[in-house]
Amino acid sequence: MAAIGINRETIRKAWSAVGVVRPVFRQHRWRLLAGFLALAGVNSLQLIIPRIIRQTVDNLQQGIATQAGLLHFALLVLLISLGIGVCRFGWRYLILGFSRILEVDLRNALFAHLLTLDRPYFQKKPPGELMALASNDLSAVQMACGMGLIAFSDALFMSMATLGFMAYIHPGLTLLTVLPMPLLAGLTSYLSARIHHRFKKVQEQFSRLTEFSRDTLSSIRLVKVYTQEQDRTERFNTLGQSYVRDNLRLALVQGTLFPVSGMVANVSMLLVLYFGGRLTIRGAITIGDFAAFISYLFMLTWPIMALGWVANLFQLGVTSLHRIKTVLDAAPKLIEPAAPLPLPAVSQGFALRHLTFGYAPSLPPALKDLSLTIGPGVLGVVGRTGSGKSTLCQLLARLYPVPEASLFLEEQDINRLPLAGVRSQIAYLPQEVLVFSDTVAANIAMGKPDASPAEIETAARAAAIHGEILAMPQGYQTRIGEKGATLSGGQRQRLALARTLLLNRPILILDDGLSAVDTQTEHAIIANLRPYLAQKICIIVSHRLQALADADRLVVLAEGRVVEDGTHVELLANGGLYATIHAHQGMQEGCQ
Ligand SMILES: Nc1ncnc2c1ncn2[C@@H]1O[C@H](COP(=O)(O)OP(=O)(O)OP(=O)(O)O)[C@@H](O)[C@H]1O
Numbered sequence: 001m002a003a004i005g006i007n008r009e010t011i012r013k014a015w016s017a018v019g020v021v022r023p024v025f026r027q028h029r030w031r032l033l034a035g036f037l038a039l040a041g042v043n044s045l046q047l048i049i050p051r052i053i054r055q056t057v058d059n060l061q062q063g064i065a066t067q068a069g070l071l072h073f074a075l076l077v078l079l080i081s082l083g084i085g086v087c088r089f090g091w092r093y094l095i096l097g098f099s100r101i102l103e104v105d106l107r108n109a110l111f112a113h114l115l116t117l118d119r120p121y122f123q124k125k126p127p128g129e130l131m132a133l134a135s136n137d138l139s140a141v142q143m144a145c146g147m148g149l150i151a152f153s154d155a156l157f158m159s160m161a162t163l164g165f166m167a168y169i170h171p172g173l174t175l176l177t178v179l180p181m182p183l184l185a186g187l188t189s190y191l192s193a194r195i196h197h198r199f200k201k202v203q204e205q206f207s208r209l210t211e212f213s214r215d216t217l218s219s220i221r222l223v224k225v226y227t228q229e230q231d232r233t234e235r236f237n238t239l240g241q242s243y244v245r246d247n248l249r250l251a252l253v254q255g256t257l258f259p260v261s262g263m264v265a266n267v268s269m270l271l272v273l274y275f276g277g278r279l280t281i282r283g284a285i286t287i288g289d290f291a292a293f294i295s296y297l298f299m300l301t302w303p304i305m306a307l308g309w310v311a312n313l314f315q316l317g318v319t320s321l322h323r324i325k326t327v328l329d330a331a332p333k334l335i336e337p338a339a340p341l342p343l344p345a346v347s348q349g350f351a352l353r354h355l356t357f358g359y360a361p362s363l364p365p366a367l368k369d370l371s372l373t374i375g376p377g378v379l380g381v382v383g384r385t386g387s388g389k390s391t392l393c394q395l396l397a398r399l400y401p402v403p404e405a406s407l408f409l410e411e412q413d414i415n416r417l418p419l420a421g422v423r424s425q426i427a428y429l430p431q432e433v434l435v436f437s438d439t440v441a442a443n444i445a446m447g448k449p450d451a452s453p454a455e456i457e458t459a460a461r462a463a464a465i466h467g468e469i470l471a472m473p474q475g476y477q478t479r480i481g482e483k484g485a486t487l488s489g490g491q492r493q494r495l496a497l498a499r500t501l502l503l504n505r506p507i508l509i510l511d512d513g514l515s516a517v518d519t520q521t522e523h524a525i526i527a528n529l530r531p532y533l534a535q536k537i538c539i540i541v542s543h544r545l546q547a548l549a550d551a552d553r554l555v556v557l558a559e560g561r562v563v564e565d566g567t568h569v570e571l572l573a574n575g576g577l578y579a580t581i582h583a584h585q586g587m588q589e590g591c592q
């Protein structure tokens with residue numbers, strides 16, 4: 001075992017990681033079997049050649065070789081080479097093809113699983129790390145399961161068979177030849193451990209590099225405005241240099257593995273030449289035996305070296321597979337209840353009872369002991385920045401887990417209701433607008449891909465963006481650049497609003513979704529929506545009190561608590577935080 005640098009912990013890890021790929025192996029077992037048979041075919045045929053050499057040499061030496069006999073042997077070698085060619089094509093096609101299938105299956109499983117995970121997970125795992133996983137780690141697994149597996153079976157079969165044939169010629173000489181192998185075992189074990197460690201460093205550095213470039217390119221406008229091009233280029237350069245340095249360190253150890261294996265093989269050759277030669281002189285073996293022995297030793301060289309290489313490939317493959325497994329094992333924090341209650345029809349809305357929520361145990365809670373009922377009509381939510389408005393919206397939209405018996409929908413604890421069912425009742429417009437590089441129509445219809453053009457248009461009209469869409473070069477079929485680069489901030493927001501309205505669900509949550517349009521337009525849009533909103537349960541967050549002045553009810557949040565609750569008129573009369581913010585905003589409007 002030490003020969004390929006494996007200890008008990010590695011085996012345990014490898015075994016548990018292999019569980020990920022086991023079903024794929026099982027599914028393609030016949031293909032693999034055929035592939036390995038082809039591989040065994042190549043090896044068996046190869047092993048015959050030294051026997052032919054032995055026969056030829058002995059015939060020549062004994063003077064019984066004839067021209068016809070030599071031609072016969074030559075034709076035999078040709079035929080064997082042909083067979084080797086066909087079998088080699090077979091195993092390459094079958095086994096390497098399998099490793100590609102495995103890679104694709106694993107990539108699909110990874111992608112599908114990532115989509116089941118929730119926001120808390122993606123906050124911990126940056127996209128760069130996940131991208132590295134999907135490229136580097138998957139290809140390391142593919143290499144281990146393709147070439148690694150082939151080389152391993154090849155090495156095992158060839159070394160066993162070659163040793164058998166060698167032992168048949170002369171057991172003592174064979175024993176002598178394998179003497180240097182424990183040395184090779186120790187060295188490979190040591191070097192493999194170093195490779196494992198350095199490969200990890202390279203992977204980490206690569207993920208830092210991708211994350212940095214993704215981050216820079218996605219905030220290119222900011223980089224330009226702050227004239228950070230030079231600085232960013234230098235930082236990228238530094239990261240690149242570290243990546244090269246880590247790679248060179250890895251290459252250094254990887255590079256020693258092969259020369260060391262080769263040297264050990266040459267020591268064996270030296271022993272055969274000397275001791276085998278002496279045996280031949282003494283007549284203990286024939287010259288043909290000696291020639292065949294050397295041929296077998298040449299054949300043994302590759303399996304010995306392959307063991308080192310395979311150890312390397314397997315180490316990398318297992319490391320990567322383990323990393324992939326941790327992602328596949330990650331469970332969303334928000335889980336489907338074991339026995340969900342049937343989803344009630346939404347009419348009364350939400351009730352929050354002493355809800356306390358924090359993003360992480362180490363952070364102070366963002367919402368503290370919040371109690372609130374949210375029924376039909378428009379509820380305006382206001383409050384200073386950081387007061388917990390978005391947190392409230394995200395909890396209602398079921399993006400983060402909430403404690404038991406703190407959030408109720410239709411008087412049912414939300415944790416008992418089916419997750420997708422609850423989400424299907426809610427249309428949520430997040431504070432940070434997301435648009436995709438697709439057509440305007442596809443962006444609006446994202447939540448309802450089968451929406452008719454008429455439905456899309458109605459939603460766009462309600463979001464007051466229809467006119468601007470018509471003015472675009474291809475109207476609703478205009479493609480918008482990545483992240484909506486070709487749209488203005490207000491257009492992006494109204495496009496996202498249209499997408500939300502198109503869903504036409506009983507609960508509507510708009511988290512400051514119109515902050516980039518002017519106050520009058522925001523007010524006009526909300527006023528236009530009133531007939532549509534009257535039937536629904538609506539939560540609208542805005543920084544501008546004027547936009548929410550006609551809301552049925554308003555709550556003011558401060559430091560994660562509800563500090564005021566009432567209508568616009570009542571709150572003004574209260575003379576509290578709402579009245580203060582109102583007076584302040586009134587002055588600003590007056591100044592404009
Ligand atoms: N993903 C997060 N992880 C950790 N803390 C967060 C996260 N999102 C928000 N917070 C913190 O929670 C608190 C409430 O944030 P929240 O986004 O709900 O405020 P907000 O009222 O929506 O503010 P704004 O008006 O600026 O949008 C803040 O202290 C904020 O720093």
Ligand SMILES: [Mg+2]
Pocket residue numbers: 389390391431512
């Ligand atoms: Mg917010």
